[in-house]
Amino acid sequence: MNTSAPAFAAGYINNDGPKLITERFKFEDSFTIERFLDTGGYNGLRKALERKPSEVHEEVRDAVLLGRGGAGFPAGVKWGFCPEGVWPRYLVVNGDESEPGTYKDRLLMERDPHQLIEGCLITCYALGLSQCFLYVRGEMALAQERIAAALNEAYEAGYVGREILGTQFSVDIILHWGAGAYIVGEETALIESLEGNRGMPRLKPPYFPAAIGLYGQPTIVNNVETLSNVPWIIDNGASAYKEMGSETSPGTRLFAISGHVNRPGVYEVEQGVTTFRDLFYGENFCQGIRDGNQLKMFIPGGGSAPWFFEEHLDLPLEARPVGEAGSMLGSGAIVVMDETTDAVQACLRVVRFFARESCGKCSPCREGTTWEEKILRRIYEGKGRPSDIELLLDIGDNISPGPYPVASFSDQGLEAVPFPPSQTTICPLGPSSVAPIVSAIRRFRDEFESRITLRESIPVAAAPASAEGGTNE
Amino acid sequence: MSYFTEENLRRAHETIGKYPRPKSAVIPLLHLAQEQNGWITNEAMTQIAELTGVTSAEVLGTGSFYEMFKFHPVGKYLINICTNISCQLLGAEELLHHAESSLGISDGETTEDGLFTLEDVECIAACTEAPCFTVNYRYFHRANEHVLDEVVADLRSGRSPLGKGNQGDSGEIPPHGTLSRIQQHIPSDRKAGIVPPEESKNEPQWMNQSPGEIQS
Numbered sequence: 001m002n003t004s005a006p007a008f009a010a011g012y013i014n015n016d017g018p019k020l021i022t023e024r025f026k027f028e029d030s031f032t033i034e035r036f037l038d039t040g041g042y043n044g045l046r047k048a049l050e051r052k053p054s055e056v057h058e059e060v061r062d063a064v065l066l067g068r069g070g071a072g073f074p075a076g077v078k079w080g081f082c083p084e085g086v087w088p089r090y091l092v093v094n095g096d097e098s099e100p101g102t103y104k105d106r107l108l109m110e111r112d113p114h115q116l117i118e119g120c121l122i123t124c125y126a127l128g129l130s131q132c133f134l135y136v137r138g139e140m141a142l143a144q145e146r147i148a149a150a151l152n153e154a155y156e157a158g159y160v161g162r163e164i165l166g167t168q169f170s171v172d173i174i175l176h177w178g179a180g181a182y183i184v185g186e187e188t189a190l191i192e193s194l195e196g197n198r199g200m201p202r203l204k205p206p207y208f209p210a211a212i213g214l215y216g217q218p219t220i221v222n223n224v225e226t227l228s229n230v231p232w233i234i235d236n237g238a239s240a241y242k243e244m245g246s247e248t249s250p251g252t253r254l255f256a257i258s259g260h261v262n263r264p265g266v267y268e269v270e271q272g273v274t275t276f277r278d279l280f281y282g283e284n285f286c287q288g289i290r291d292g293n294q295l296k297m298f299i300p301g302g303g304s305a306p307w308f309f310e311e312h313l314d315l316p317l318e319a320r321p322v323g324e325a326g327s328m329l330g331s332g333a334i335v336v337m338d339e340t341t342d343a344v345q346a347c348l349r350v351v352r353f354f355a356r357e358s359c360g361k362c363s364p365c366r367e368g369t370t371w372e373e374k375i376l377r378r379i380y381e382g383k384g385r386p387s388d389i390e391l392l393l394d395i396g397d398n399i400s401p402g403p404y405p406v407a408s409f410s411d412q413g414l415e416a417v418p419f420p421p422s423q424t425t426i427c428p429l430g431p432s433s434v435a436p437i438v439s440a441i442r443r444f445r446d447e448f449e450s451r452i453t454l455r456e457s458i459p460v461a462a463a464p465a466s467a468e469g470g471t472n473e
Numbered sequence: 474m475s476y477f478t479e480e481n482l483r484r485a486h487e488t489i490g491k492y493p494r495p496k497s498a499v500i501p502l503l504h505l506a507q508e509q510n511g512w513i514t515n516e517a518m519t520q521i522a523e524l525t526g527v528t529s530a531e532v533l534g535t536g537s538f539y540e541m542f543k544f545h546p547v548g549k550y551l552i553n554i555c556t557n558i559s560c561q562l563l564g565a566e567e568l569l570h571h572a573e574s575s576l577g578i579s580d581g582e583t584t585e586d587g588l589f590t591l592e593d594v595e596c597i598a599a600c601t602e603a604p605c606f607t608v609n610y611r612y613f614h615r616a617n618e619h620v621l622d623e624v625v626a627d628l629r630s631g632r633s634p635l636g637k638g639n640q641g642d643s644g645e646i647p648p649h650g651t652l653s654r655i656q657q658h659i660p661s662d663r664k665a666g667i668v669p670p671e672e673s674k675n676e677p678q679w680m681n682q683s684p685g686e687i688q689s
Contacts, residue, residue, distance in 0.1 A: 010599075010602055010612075010614050011599070011601040011602050011614070046687060049684055049687055050687070053679065053680055085676075087673065087674055087675060087676055087677070088668045088670060088673050088674070088677075090668075097598050098595070098596055098597075098598065099596070100557045100558050100559065100595070100596040100600070101558065101559055101596070101600045102596070102598060102600065103598045103599055103600045103601055103602075105598070106598045106599075125679065125684075128676055128677045128679070128680040130668040130673060130677060131493070131665075131667065131668045137598070138504075138539070138541045138610075138652070139541070139553075139597055139598075139607070139610050140598070140610070141609075141610040141611060141652045141653055142611070142612070144652055144653035144655075145653045145654060145655045147657075148653055148655040148656060148657045149655050151657050152655070152657060152658060155659055155660060155663045156660070156663075158663075160663075161659065161660075161663035161664055161665050162662070162663055162664060162665045162666075165687045165688060166685070166686070166687060166688025167679070167684040167685045167686070167687060167688075168678050168679045168682070168684045168685050169679045169684045170665035170666075170677075171665050172491075172659065172664060172665045172666070172667065174491045174492070174657070175657045176497075176500075176501065177500070177501065177504060177652065177653070178500070178539070179500055179503065179504065179536075179539035179540070179541040179542055180539045180540035180541035180542075181538060181539050181540065182595065182596075193500065194497055195494070195496060195497055196494075196496035196497050196498065196499035196500060196525070196527070196535055197496075197535055198534065198535055198538035199538060199539070200538075215493060215494060215669075215670040216670060217670045256600055256601050257601065258559035258562075258600035258601045258603055259558075259559055259562045259563075259603075260562060260563075264600075264601040264602075264603070265601050266601055299558070303557075303558065303596075333600065335558055335559050335562070335600070337562060341562065345561075346558060346561075346562075349556070349557065349558050349561050350558055353557055353558075353595055353596070356595060357595065359538075
């Protein structure tokens, strides 16, 4: 094993690729303003302030910076949706990372808070945003401490607040914490929460809070990783950014690979160049499946994403081909499951998450996810009924009517249904619960049938000792 | 009579002053109340309602949506074990069962001495470091039964357990309710000013004229 995760940046693994947003992670004091300034910090802000706001916006639009929160919408385009002449406008930073499998925004907030603050400042400058709210997940106490300390330093040094660096540009950044609710990651729910309400998504349209957002004003909501890329883009230019990655997905992104691999970790990866196979088996990355086991399935983009299998290993880590193949890269969360994994159990666990986290606003999701969990549990416990498989698919069809996105199965002669799914709900949480069900039933129907008819599981390969707690070294 | 202590009342007013509308401070003030007392009482909600200009029912309505707010006493240490998919794959359910039997409580319960509350929680963003748990939201990565037992033993005997596991955190574990021990403080001469939607209907100044030379 060559480089492993340093204790002060748990999980982060430095591979040989370009590093746009994790460059400072190698320093133990990467979160201090001294280290930040020593390593080119706030250069992007200085360069932005020497240009017109509209030019800064243009630069980010040209870079095709895709949103890193899940939907993958280009940030520069989203920034253009504010209605003409309506002021004031706000920036809300989505640091409510909680998609199953996702671990990257917490690292960025804990290890390089000034980089995020710089990204917020440039965005506010470019779009004329009057106040910024940095919404950090409630459970992330260390991230809150690091951002609070960084903001205090930045205010003191004149980078945030009134007349930034002696110019007319003035903006306050307010640190705000959540209090434990996955759904608040949905941008209109985030705004509701920031207004002091229950975190329930708002009815669409308008589809983007850029039209009507916080306090009814135009509001830009961006993910932590998205904004962390902005300083590099302004400092180095959109053309340098587009030299990396692919045409439709330029630059790098953070991927968290967890589960049954030899070296799980958070890697900064050039998009479109690296494949899933490189990531799972490459010497620079995860170094193979544990104990030389076979891959059974993997989730390519967080709990909401339809599952992929061995035949999808050669797809590049790029939004478009992954979407066309029937899933999504989502928030860069990849969960690898080997042959010892029980498909019914894994499906139940992911569905249980959505059942627990449904906000209760839309009936198809509130009732549907609850019943999905109940039915999966009785199948898992050997009490399933013969009609349960069809019943699960029928409930799924009520939440997400029509063909649900699935990966292609060449052996069954089935083509992929591309992402995203249709929905009868306000937000995508309900439809997300259908992803593990459709994926698992389509691929491992025999395991479900065996649980129901034989009242037992199909024997899977024995779990190795390392599966029973212990370290996975 | 004020529920909040004098210092916390000052913090409450400072917090409200950061938002264009006081209701936005409801969640931060619920955190403050939980920090003061370990859980949220009716008296706390009444005062939060007065401070933010809403009814106490609205405060409860908002607060009860969020899992971190406790409306009944909990242990000094809240142990949250993640059992979501990445952790489950590496033995989190076994870890949870071990914790239940060694502490003698089930998910959601508190030990008789009032020291520990145990919760089975959803993904806490440490998936590559699975299985993981937190104590009062301080992380323990790549955990196992041995690490959990040691952490519990340390907390029982008043020692800080933060050398254990591969936690990537630092410092003591404060009692339940305390999240960030560093508060954001904006010096009055550095504050740009909060921007209520009703006022400041004009384009910010830097948008239509040069922001001016960078100094320093």
